[in-house]
Amino acid sequence: MSPRRRILRRTPVAIAATALIALVLSACTPGDDTGTDTEGQGFPSDGCTHITIATSSEKVNMLDELAEAFKDSPEHEGLKTCATVRPINVSSGNAARYLTTGDDWPSDDRDLWPTLWSPASTVWTDRVAAAASANLVGEPASFTRTPVVFGMPEPMAKALGWPDKPISITDLSQLCQDPDGWGSVGKDIWGAFKISKTNPNTSTTGLSTILMQSYEASGKSADLTSADVEGAADFSRVFEECVIHYGDTTGNVLSTLYDETQNGSNGSAYVSAVALEETSLLNYNQGNPDSHTVQPGETLTPPKTKLVAVYPAGGSMWSDNPVTVLGAQWVTAEQRTAGEAFAAFLQTEAAQKLLPEYGFRPLDESVPLGKLFTANFGVDPAQPAVTLPKPEVDVISTAIDQWTQVRKPSSVLELIDISGSMDDPIGDGRSRLDGAIQGAQTTLDHFRSTDEVGVWAFTTGISSDAGEGIQVLRDVTPLAADGEKLDSSLEDLHYAQRNGTPLYDAILTAYEAMSERAEPGRINAIVVLSDGEDTDSATSLDSLIAKIGKSTKEGGSDAPVRIFPIAYGEGADTSALQRIADVTGGQLFDASNAERIDLVFASVINNF
Template sequence: MAPVPRRTAARSPLTTTSRRGRRASLAISAAVAAGLALSACTFGGPVDGDFDGGDFADDGCTSVVVATSSEKVNMLDALADAFKESPEHEALDECATVRPVNVSSGDATRFLTAGGDWPDEDPRRWPTLWSPASTVWTERVAAAASASLVGDPVSFTHTPVVFGVPETMAKALGWPDAEIGIADLERLCADPAGWSSVGKPIWGSFKISKTNPNTSTTGLSAILMQSYEASGKTADLTADDVAAAEEFSRVFEECVIHYGDTTGKVLNTLYDETQHGSGGSGYVSAVALEETSLLNYNQGNPDSHTVQPGETLTPPKEKLVAVYPSGGSMWSDNPVTVLGADWVTAEQSTAGQSFIDFLATEPAQRILPEYGFRPLDESVPLGDLFTEQYGVDPAGPAITLPRPGVDVVSAALDQWTQIRKPSSVLEVIDISGSMDDPIGDGRSKLDGAIEGAQSTLGHFRPTDEVGVWAFTTDVESAAGKNILELRAVSPLGSDGEALRSSIADLRYANRQGTPLYDAIAAAYDEMSDRAEPGRINAIVVLSDGQDTDSSISIDSLITRIGRSSGEGGGDSPVRIFPIAYGEGADTGALQRIAEATGGQWFDASDPAKIDLVFASVINNF
């Protein structure tokens, strides 16, 4: 992949923060990390696995590549420039150039635990340093690979987990004067009147967005914060406390619209609705996220992407404000470490450690607030970003919740698996003729779709509802014309293996045209008729091409499926998650379909990413 020119233009204040003077890193132990096999492909980062950044022309200095999550690339560029002028750099025997590249925390974790070389054709881009969003990822690599590979991570900033609430909604809850706790949000969840209980009936039910705790530090922090709230404790949380909090947390989970693998995707949807729709209130009422992500959102960068030179950010029409739970917040840290990989030379290791030493200095810490990061150095002022104008309170949170013990974290994850909001999902698979085309790894598109659909089944509990349809022309079933019903939507029970076999049989099905819009319309009608408020009601669509045989137009379809996404959004919305296969896929139409229902679309045009995409999709349920 061709390198992208370095971003040395105007600094953009972008994300990931810290609480001055306090360290409260959230880490999963080896025992817990070993149990997260399902998350091995996604880990809450972008699923594309692309590397971004850095002009790698030889400048005569030791090259020190730092693989980092996207929100830190711009900041690390500025820190790299400052490092060149620092005493730490001056003490080196030869000059060094630090070059940040964008690799999501989860992808980097997967690459490192897989062993072997770094998966980039250009060795100049292989990292000396790694700076994920949290030590949760370095802990996983230490458990799954070796502790020596991740060295001795050191946090140089951290950020609290908060609830981002649209400002109008926050004011209805008493913000900024009233203290708002997780128990207050839980009561809104439990109240059938929803927003009516605070005089806003038009807003409908109270809706929360959270990330999957198996793939996201924020998601894990949120479920631990729920247990802290239910116990009334601010420290010394026990496994018994988690068990006692089960019903409290169950009610809280019932408000969840769906579980995402990253907050960025949820924030993108909210941003688009805010800019072009009704303001977003029909989509979500509160988002569990890191304060740094909220700062990015309010500046017009909802997915915390790497800002390019000349790029203009447009703030949302309505900002999110940070609700710091009155019972306390957990924190995410941002570690940096020298990798113990075979490709790291002694010179690179020495230079990398010097850069890490520089990050702890006052000159480096003073750069952090310009990008929305809270410095660890208490003497460094936070600056203009950390103000009500951008939705944050520089004094919050008032209480820091410490990371509980390994057994407690494990108990919380086990409990969430049992109490998370149940799913009702209909998978709709394109089996038209073009699905026979190869995807470059010895499989056809249909092979990839079949294997991906089969892989999702292990994620569902027996009580979750699962159905599978396939569509093409010249077929018919109880579900309708041009549809094959492999399984009606019903509790999965013990039917997992039988359904896998039925999906595999699609290799031998008749394959003709592509009535994509008709199939989606039929699936939407089916799921809308059976949708329940207490479930995540969703449709997953796998298609490789443009619609060729539907009786309904894309505009008519959008009107039809978007009817429940207006003000209030309904109590049981059906969200559509399309997966685009192949370069011929009509990604524009699939994106419109997803956005009309508050869902997300996924790009699987690259065969190497298909498995990653499916892993990301299932982490939304």
């Protein structure tokens, strides 16, 4: 495992329209537009007014420096009391939905309840204003911007004619549909064309991309309507077929791609193009693929193969990064005054000059972009040639609703450890097994009836047609109307015998079964939940890695099976689970705080 990689502690992701989300966890959440991050963001005892700004993660480093510069600004000097500003990472979509509920901010530390909010786009402030109250989001004003692009490994982009030939979303869609894949442009060894996109319910990039698809299908560059979005359904459905899996952050995909390139592969078997913000591409090319908060003294290593920005010929949407003082009941008069002063400072020349250092474009066009905005880092400051305006709120809602119907279908096998240690309590009156069962049950509403869902349990001393150590609760078949029946089957786990932990054997059996039935038209995945180390497998970890890593080799498989382990409780073998996730292009989730297991389960399922 790369020393840069870190286990991701996920915050809850909504799996139904009415679900509450975004509990603040005291853990790092790398990547663009992810959950929340309050680690190391406490305030000093300085006698100043404390101002928290909830922001998308890629702006945390930049806002830290802007907060320091604010201390020396005329805007700060005009305050009666000094002010200290601290950013915390809260995903744009999660923050928007939480604010809409009207409850208190989900953090025990009231100092971290935000006075200011800076999502990646005014799309989110508009949605809160429409769904809750315009007063709650105040008067958002953009202070910086970054376009949404497709990042491609440079050799792949050149194979499509970049940088001399304009490349459109239609071009990418046609390459996706071509049965020869990369072979259609003379690169047979690269296999199928694969796209990474994020979930538009939580990610600005994911939302912008589906809107750009609708613009492309309609042939428009402005005035997109709900009817245009509805008319683009077939185009978007085809485009979604190339998606490897959906996540709530591009940082996870970029981290996997980075590791692939650093280990001698060009990453072609994993992904061909990533929909992302230009600033995330710049971070990647500097050696910060997950856009994490860079610590003092940390050394970044650029990737061996850089990504280049493909600005779609039909135009790009921009993340316009507003900042606003919230009209929430917890914001005091002193905080409001200080927050307004900081927001005003962000518009000044002194603040705008700092933005390009962090890969953001200033609103003040007289400010030089600097060394990052060059071909050396994969971007073109003269692009995008066409700017696609933000549609009305009702059009955006139509696009999100449509995505739920046209997104790539999934085929998911949930593999649950039922060894003896699962009887251990987790501190909230439940056992670990209780938490696992409830976590799996709460995810069922996320799946469509056409999605395929299966559930296996594993321990020693049991067997089934699937193999030794495996109990099949449900074969991987379309969920249809079986949600209630599967819910009942999961309850049966309470009475199952619980013995040893044949973790590697169970994963190998599940992987082989899923590989035999995997289809290119689906996201094929295994979710593994384990609370301990392997104790009883005939298969070694190295042998398992060798066998399940075949689909990530050069050219790869048209229907790869990716593994998403959940490290459940403090005894889980996170090192082994990380290797298993990495080699299949999956992702490890951390549920070391076992009380959060149902929330972490929801976050995992959000990737499909």
